Amino acid sequence: MEHEEVKVRRGPRSRLPIVVAIHSRALGPAAGGIRLRRYPDWRDGLADALRLSEAMTAKNAAAGLDFGGGKSVITLGPGVELTPSLREAALLDVGELIESFGGTYFGGPDVGTGPDDMVVVRRSTSRVFCLPVEHGGTGSSSIPTALGVFAAVRAGARHVFGSPELSGRTVVISGLGSVGALVARHVAAAGARVVVSDVDPVKRDSAYEWVDPEKALRTPADILVPAAVGGVLSPELVPELAAPLIVGPANNQLTADPVADELAARGIVWVPDFIASAGGAVYTLLREVERLDEAAANARVESIGATVSAVLDTARDKGTTPLREARQRVETRLTGR
Numbered sequence: 001m002e003h004e005e006v007k008v009r010r011g012p013r014s015r016l017p018i019v020v021a022i023h024s025r026a027l028g029p030a031a032g033g034i035r036l037r038r039y040p041d042w043r044d045g046l047a048d049a050l051r052l053s054e055a056m057t058a059k060n061a062a063a064g065l066d067f068g069g070g071k072s073v074i075t076l077g078p079g080v081e082l083t084p085s086l087r088e089a090a091l092l093d094v095g096e097l098i099e100s101f102g103g104t105y106f107g108g109p110d111v112g113t114g115p116d117d118m119v120v121v122r123r124s125t126s127r128v129f130c131l132p133v134e135h136g137g138t139g140s141s142s143i144p145t146a147l148g149v150f151a152a153v154r155a156g157a158r159h160v161f162g163s164p165e166l167s168g169r170t171v172v173i174s175g176l177g178s179v180g181a182l183v184a185r186h187v188a189a190a191g192a193r194v195v196v197s198d199v200d201p202v203k204r205d206s207a208y209e210w211v212d213p214e215k216a217l218r219t220p221a222d223i224l225v226p227a228a229v230g231g232v233l234s235p236e237l238v239p240e241l242a243a244p245l246i247v248g249p250a251n252n253q254l255t256a257d258p259v260a261d262e263l264a265a266r267g268i269v270w271v272p273d274f275i276a277s278a279g280g281a282v283y284t285l286l287r288e289v290e291r292l293d294e295a296a297a298n299a300r301v302e303s304i305g306a307t308v309s310a311v312l313d314t315a316r317d318k319g320t321t322p323l324r325e326a327r328q329r330v331e332t333r334l335t336g337r
């Protein structure tokens with residue numbers, strides 16, 4: 001096991017299995033969201049926590065944050081009904097477990113939880129970020145996440161097309177959720193032709209062209225933005241992709257690392273997701289834990305563009321892939337080598 005510390009506890013109030021995995025605290029206290037999800041078995045939740053906390057180490061390190069990687073998972077078994085009182089009990093339980101790390105791990109929202117849930121978690125621990133504005137926090141992380149993705153899109157465009165300007169470029173966005181919708185607004189304001197897609201037909205927005213979700217990833221475009229779920233870039237899909245630049249917020253976009261080599265072999269530039277999606281973590285941790293002001297935190301979010309440029313340019317100069325370069329940057333920050 002590469003992780004520093006993992007705790008698994010049956011919540012005393014909820015009776016649900018809860019996992020907190022700390023992958024690394026080499027750069028500072030670990031930080032990473034609290035996932036509340038249904039799993040066939042609690043061990044699947046444990047596996048998720050191990051994988052996700054490792055990804056948080058990479059995200060925080062590559063973003064230049066002095067935070068390590070951690071993740072909490074509240075596992076809901078098949079058939080267990082998530083009533084409001086069970087939800088409250090589970091959030092209090094996870095807060096208590098987070099508190100037991102004595103300030104070496106901070107939790108926030110993730111899949112299945114939001115800023116309002118963090119108000120409940122705070123009743124058990126102060127080591128929680130991304131609270132609603134009326135509770136002294138910075139609210140939804142989607143706004144800074146989208147700002148960081150926009151900076152990454154522009155940097156990617158500069159690398160691939162020789163200019164960061166998006167005017168006249170076609171951008172396909174797969175997933176019009178809270179981040180995807182904001183990215184659509186940014187790129188449209190920058191003059192791009194925006195084509196969007198979502199499995200939920202309610203998300204259809206007349207402001208943009210629409211493409212069916214099963215076709216979105218194969219639609220000819222200048223830039224493809226995966227903004228829905230992970231595991232979408234597979235060996236089967238790579239030969240059918242029709243955009244020279246792929247950059248978006250969805251976590252864990254590759255089905256496996258070797259897909260990065262296949263993308264590079266096809267001449268497709270892929271910006272590693274753990275770099276492009278870091279805006280929310282950067283903003284909320286710097287504002288709520290390190291107490292930076294809004295302008296300074298936003299400047300750090302926008303510096304994701306400079307990181308993307310450095311990774312893509314170095315990969316091209318050295319003949320490696322953006323994924324290898326990004327991982328090398330993480331390694332250098334963690335070990336100083």
Ligand SMILES: NC(=O)c1ccc[n+]([C@@H]2O[C@H](COP(=O)([O-])OP(=O)(O)OC[C@H]3O[C@@H](n4cnc5c(N)ncnc54)[C@H](O)[C@@H]3O)[C@@H](O)[C@H]2O)c1
Pocket residue numbers: 141142143145174175176177178179180197198199200203213227228229230249250251277278280
């Ligand atoms: N919200 C953040 O601050 C943040 C930060 C970092 C990473 N991310 C990642 O970015 C992605 C989007 O996050 P979000 O907060 O916007 O989530 P969200 O749940 O608000 O939106 C996801 C959208 O994708 C759609 N979708 C699901 N499967 C799809 C498919 N196969 N094809 C097309 N659309 C599909 C959903 O209907 C939904 O509208 C997620 O992978 C998330 O983990 C989000």
